[in-house]
Amino acid sequence: MGDVILTRLIEDAGLGDRVRVASRGTGDWHIGERADPRTIDVLDRHGYDGSTHRACQFAASTFDDADLILASDRGHVRVLLQAARTDEDRAKIHLVREFDPVAVAAGTLETDDPWFGGDADFARCFDEVEAACRGLLAHLEEQLA
Numbered sequence: 001m002g003d004v005i006l007t008r009l010i011e012d013a014g015l016g017d018r019v020r021v022a023s024r025g026t027g028d029w030h031i032g033e034r035a036d037p038r039t040i041d042v043l044d045r046h047g048y049d050g051s052t053h054r055a056c057q058f059a060a061s062t063f064d065d066a067d068l069i070l071a072s073d074r075g076h077v078r079v080l081l082q083a084a085r086t087d088e089d090r091a092k093i094h095l096v097r098e099f100d101p102v103a104v105a106a107g108t109l110e111t112d113d114p115w116f117g118g119d120a121d122f123a124r125c126f127d128e129v130e131a132a133c134r135g136l137l138a139h140l141e142e143q144l145a
Helices: 002-012 037-045 060-065 074-083 087-091 101-106 119-144
Strands: 069-071 093-095
Touching (some): 002 119, 069 074, 101 119
Parallel strands (some): 069 093
């Protein structure tokens, strides 16, 4: 969900030639698959197109091409920290909601996985991720100014 939202926000801000977004999962169980239909639906309801998303797996070499590695929860952070080879790699890892000032103020930095929930859980997840992506866009605009 986050890659679709962030890519669109970056394109809309005119930064598409300077920022590249890639999505990688920490496990191999969905490689090549489309996003969950409920994710595609909630994205569509908000004007985003998630139909072209395909799952890929994170590899340690991903650190070489990335300035930021974003995770949805602390479990993913642990996996990413295990894959990190250097302190520089470890410094790239952040929870995506660290870029949402409201989440930071509330101390709610993890995004709950909506997988086992219903439409309301996917809607909540969308709201959390979009707010984080908007905060991340502001951070990127500041860094690139």
